[in-house]
Amino acid sequence: MEDNPADVRLTREALRESRVPANLRVVVDGVEAMEFLYRRGRYGEAARPDLTLLDLNLPRKDGREVLAEIKSDLTLRCIPVVVLTTSEAGEDVFQCYNLHANCYITKPIDLDRFMATMKSTFDFWFTVVKLPTE
């Protein structure tokens, strides 16, 4: 869930470099994000995600609202949410964990470190962790 295509592409590159077999689906605002998760409208056929990467600054519906909605919905709240943002504000970190975010990652500015961080994130969630099945 990210509105900046350049960021999406970087994440895609990181996913490719980490060699984790995962499909990346992108939604560009908060409203679409909820439609995707509820499989409404044009997302009627969408698969339920194993993991969501959530940017906090989304158009239409803010990332924090999306997080709050996911975590208060009985059918959605077991989907792990990785908050992936540029914000380093302690307030944001606290608020996200308070809304039951599964982890909070500040995107490193340096490309190498960004790649390394994304790789370890993907490694963790797709190889170390056991995810719930529907």
Next chain:
Amino acid sequence: METATASPHEEDIRYLTNNAGDVLLHSDPALPASFDAEERPRLQEILPGLALMFEPGSRTQRTWERLESQGGDVVVSFQKVPFDPLRPERFLGLAEMVYHRDVVGEIASLRNRILLLAVALILGPAVLFSLFFTRILVRPLGQLTRAVEKATAGEYDTPLPLEAHDEMGFLARSFQDMTQRVKEREQALAQQAAELERSNQELQQFAYVASHDLQEPLRMVASYTQLLARRYQGKLDADADEFIAYAVDGANRMQRLINSLLEFSRVSTQGREPEPTDSAVAFQQAVSNLGMAMEESGAVVTHDPLPTVMADATQLTQVFQNLIGNAIKFHGEEPPRVHVSAEPKDNEWLFSVRDNGIGIEPEYFDRVFVIFQRLHSRLEYPGTGIGLALCKRIVERHGGRIWVESELGKGTTFYFTLPAAGGDQP
């Protein structure tokens, strides 16, 4: 006690007697108005002091005497009025008597009146003169004094004796000119302060923009140039490699500058209130943060006992880290040796960070503290030129000063002061 002025003034008492002293007529309230022949009193009985006047053969025609009487001392004038030229021993006695106290009263009141007059004569001109003096000198002087007092308190509109034509007027006009200039200067200063405040806020605003809005696109530029470099290094021609290298370098440098600027602006926005802080702990933290640089250079960092000061511990660590880090970075041919010490000065502590490094030329002593000012190329010594500016901002935020003394090729000592903690007076 009866006093002259207090006693009521009575009418003079007069007596008319014959040559034997028998009172014929009188105005004495103590005596009956008229007498039977047998009871007629003699004046010498009333005023024994006059007895001599009635002695047969007495030739004294008149007398003026102070005598005792039953009612108190009296002053009597007595005159014989002969009526038979052939028998001068026959006369009418005319006595006039006043009580002494009445005379004294009279005299006292006269004296008082004279005194009053004298006082009026003497004081009158003095009062007039002092009025004149007040008008000419004292009041203008008072005005001027008040004006000076108010002016010291920053109030410049007190009335002044400007119309005076003497030195006072001149003084007043000069003073007014002066306050006018001070006023103008103060207004200019206030304006500058307001502008400074505004530009300071603009800098904070810029820092915010830099952190939230500039960072994001810059991250993209930097990331994609890095990605380009990573994927296509050596796959295009040599020019392309060079161009990509410059682009990567530029983007990285800009990121560091923006981060430095952010760090710089955070000194005031995220600084905590100074509290008693053990500078030895801050020093140890700084040294441990510098671990890698110290290992690489083989630096030896020593210190004297360090005091407790009023400081934001994180910022004090930053100051030590920057100064010691610089001392290590700008080392000479010998392995860097850095010594930190502190000595008490009045209510503050004077810290010094001394090294044996390359030194700084005196002409750059001020410039090293200016943000982004560097004395060396980035190839010689890396860095954005933020460290000392940051130290200056931190030290000044704590109410201290920072300066440098150095000898080229011998070494450099940075000095800074910090207020002593209340319980640890130097």
